[in-house]
Amino acid sequence: MALSVRLNLLSSSISRSTASSSSSLPSNAVITFSSTIPSVSFFSSKPSLLASPKLPLRASCFSSIKASLSSSSSTAIAEPEGIKINSIPTKPIEGQKTGTSGLRKKAKVFMQENYLANWIQALFNSLPPEDYKNGLLVLGGDGRYFNREAAQIIIKIAAGNGVGKVLVGKEGILSTPAVSAVIRNRKANGGFIMSASHNPGGPEYDWGIKFNYDSGQPAPESITDKIYGNTLSINEIKVADIPDVDLSRLGVTKYGNFSVEVVDPVSDYLELLESVFDFQLIRSLLSRSNFRFIFDAMHAVTGAYAKPIFVDKLGASLDSILNGVPLEDFGHGHPDPNLTYAKELVDIMYGENGPDFGAASDGDGDRNMILGQNFFVTPSDSVAIIAANAQEAIPYFHSGPKGLARSMPTSGALDCVAEKLNLPFFEVPTGWKFFGNLMDAGKLSICGEESFGTGSDHIREKDGIWAVLAWISIIAYRNKDKKLGEKLVSVCDVVKEHWATYGRNFFSRYDYEECESEGANKMIEYLRDLVSKSKPGEKYGSYTLQFADDFKYTDPVDGSVVSKQGVRFIFTDGSRIIYRLSGTGSAGATVRVYIEQFEPDVSKHDVDAQTALKPLIDLALSISKLKDFTGREKPTVIT
Numbered sequence: 001m002a003l004s005v006r007l008n009l010l011s012s013s014i015s016r017s018t019a020s021s022s023s024s025l026p027s028n029a030v031i032t033f034s035s036t037i038p039s040v041s042f043f044s045s046k047p048s049l050l051a052s053p054k055l056p057l058r059a060s061c062f063s064s065i066k067a068s069l070s071s072s073s074s075t076a077i078a079e080p081e082g083i084k085i086n087s088i089p090t091k092p093i094e095g096q097k098t099g100t101s102g103l104r105k106k107a108k109v110f111m112q113e114n115y116l117a118n119w120i121q122a123l124f125n126s127l128p129p130e131d132y133k134n135g136l137l138v139l140g141g142d143g144r145y146f147n148r149e150a151a152q153i154i155i156k157i158a159a160g161n162g163v164g165k166v167l168v169g170k171e172g173i174l175s176t177p178a179v180s181a182v183i184r185n186r187k188a189n190g191g192f193i194m195s196a197s198h199n200p201g202g203p204e205y206d207w208g209i210k211f212n213y214d215s216g217q218p219a220p221e222s223i224t225d226k227i228y229g230n231t232l233s234i235n236e237i238k239v240a241d242i243p244d245v246d247l248s249r250l251g252v253t254k255y256g257n258f259s260v261e262v263v264d265p266v267s268d269y270l271e272l273l274e275s276v277f278d279f280q281l282i283r284s285l286l287s288r289s290n291f292r293f294i295f296d297a298m299h300a301v302t303g304a305y306a307k308p309i310f311v312d313k314l315g316a317s318l319d320s321i322l323n324g325v326p327l328e329d330f331g332h333g334h335p336d337p338n339l340t341y342a343k344e345l346v347d348i349m350y351g352e353n354g355p356d357f358g359a360a361s362d363g364d365g366d367r368n369m370i371l372g373q374n375f376f377v378t379p380s381d382s383v384a385i386i387a388a389n390a391q392e393a394i395p396y397f398h399s400g401p402k403g404l405a406r407s408m409p410t411s412g413a414l415d416c417v418a419e420k421l422n423l424p425f426f427e428v429p430t431g432w433k434f435f436g437n438l439m440d441a442g443k444l445s446i447c448g449e450e451s452f453g454t455g456s457d458h459i460r461e462k463d464g465i466w467a468v469l470a471w472i473s474i475i476a477y478r479n480k481d482k483k484l485g486e487k488l489v490s491v492c493d494v495v496k497e498h499w500a501t502y503g504r505n506f507f508s509r510y511d512y513e514e515c516e517s518e519g520a521n522k523m524i525e526y527l528r529d530l531v532s533k534s535k536p537g538e539k540y541g542s543y544t545l546q547f548a549d550d551f552k553y554t555d556p557v558d559g560s561v562v563s564k565q566g567v568r569f570i571f572t573d574g575s576r577i578i579y580r581l582s583g584t585g586s587a588g589a590t591v592r593v594y595i596e597q598f599e600p601d602v603s604k605h606d607v608d609a610q611t612a613l614k615p616l617i618d619l620a621l622s623i624s625k626l627k628d629f630t631g632r633e634k635p636t637v638i639t
């Protein structure tokens with residue numbers, strides 16, 4: 001299989017000269033006040049009472065926020081049950097528009113005067129009061145740089161706005177799937193996730209915040225648009241005068257009517273996974289002497305989950321966990337589980353006598369990559385294979401999945417499974433949020449995206465550890481009757497058998513990162529124009545056009561419509577070329593080109609995807625005039 005090739009490493013991803021652990025860097029947050037508008041500076045040398053031994057010292061926000069409360073700039077607006085709430089004047093800040101997965105900016109931007117506080121207050125200004133007043137909100141994150149300070153700011157503003165209780169992960173840690181699980185399990189009104197997902201962390205890198213609603217699902221655009229609107233007119237922040245919460249100790253602390261509970265980040269989530277999977281079955285595989293498993297937590301949030309789940313519960317050996325300590329800067333890494341950034345794992349799996357099963361997860365634990373010995377499972381194949389095997393290998397699906405879904409650019413491998421199993425099938429735009437309505441309506445059980453996201457309706461986020469357990473369940477089920485020493489069915493065997501049954505969807509994605517926005521936008525405009533003039537039956541080299549369009553989606557549950565979700569050229573043999581601009585990049589524009597070709601003939605399955613797709617890739621580049629528009633000779637990443 002072709003490896004993802006990093007053809008031209010961008011300086012932003014390799015020059016990791018600074019890290020959060022460097023003591024010379026500004027790492028402390030102190031809020032000071034000018035005559036009218038409070039300003040935040042992050043350059044105090046005061047040590048924090050909250051600092052953990054593993055992480056750099058940070059100043060407590062407490063003293064500064066306290067200072068604000070006594071300063072003339074803030075006004076006490078209420079004192080319910082002993083909490084003093086202050087109104088701090090502020091001014092709108094431009095650019096706080098929420099993207100695909102929350103608000104993402106450089107950490108330094110979030111650390112600017114009131115930047116985070118404004119957004120949090122704008123969020124409360126946007127929610128109906130009954131959605132949070134005296135309610136329960138969850139708070140967690142991936143452990144990246146600035147999360148600890150951010151957690152204190154969020155807790156104080158939540159209290160200031162009348163939230164009844166905040167449930168926060170110990171040390172501020174909760175993976176994205178765990179937040180979704182906790183919201184659902186504790187019947188919370190919603191929750192905050194402090195993460196920039198798979199983007200690097202540290203003073204020079206990214207930070208992010210996302211709000212999920214009571215089903216555990218990211219807030220819909222109707223809410224995020226409102227938040228943005230409110231960031232443009234905000235003039236006060238309501239902050240409770242309470243001390244910083246000690247995030248290192250489990251338990252409840254009360255402040256008048258408001259309370260904070262620090263919870264174990266693993267227990268609710270683990271309990272849920274135990275209800276989904278057959279842990280005995282998984283244990284039977286992981287404890288086999290002839291099955292070697294390795295999980296790369298990439299020094300990100302799943303480091304907090306890997307040992308309790310894989311080792312303590314499921315019997316994997318401790319040395320099967322790679323990079324298992326969550327670090328504020330992900331150990332100077334780029335916590336994205338793909339063949340480029342999870343290189344350490346890939347080298348092990350493709351090295352001499354590599355393990356039988358390898359997996360990695362991203363910064364906040366919702367993405368996954370699955371590998372066998374010398375073998376990469378594409379995310380598009382992965383979801384299809386999980387769906388095809390779920391009923392027999394995973395107890396949660398024992399009566400069969402209700403329906404299947406994928407994002408539009410994801411390959412059609414899942415479609416073939418839905419057809420064969422006669423299951424309802426949905427194609428949604430890129431973005432996990434589009435699966436939520438279908439799940440809530442009981443129409444969807446298993447879904448996935450080519451962008452290394454796989455999951456099910458056990459929660460409302462994609463789930464990296466869930467995907468790993470799903471795969472191990474499948475391998476364990478296939479091998480459950482194997483005697484000691486007998487050759488086991490491998491990851492590669494499972495995939496090839498799947499291709500033999502359903503056909504193989506060759507798939508590749510070309511990424512052109514950090515292009516000039518102007519050229520990239522012009523290219524998409526050009527393609528839209530081409531699409532509007534296109535006619536079925538037109539010849540494109542040896543391919544015949546079935547149709548071309550700009551993907552538009554009507555949600556079958558609430559009827560909402562989203563358009564301009566990616567330009568598609570679909571040919572009569574089922575081949576597809578898709579172009580879209582990334583919604584998650586933090587600089588310039590990232591052009592993504594997705595290429596897919598279906599091959600039913602099993603004798604042609606053992607071909608490298610890049611070789612099989614070469615004619616279609618050449619066609620994709622010539623149709624779009626990509627070189628002319630972007631000036632790029634080659635992609636930055638090929639998956």
Ligand SMILES: O=P(O)(O)OC[C@H]1O[C@H](O)[C@H](O)[C@@H](O)[C@@H]1O
Nearest residue numbers: 101430431432449451582583584
């Ligand atoms: O817009 P892109 O950069 O292609 O990113 C797309 C992906 O971004 C995030 O990971 C979302 O959670 C995914 O649901 C989405 O598929």
Ligand SMILES: [Mg+2]
Nearest residue numbers: 197198364366
């Ligand atoms: Mg993520």
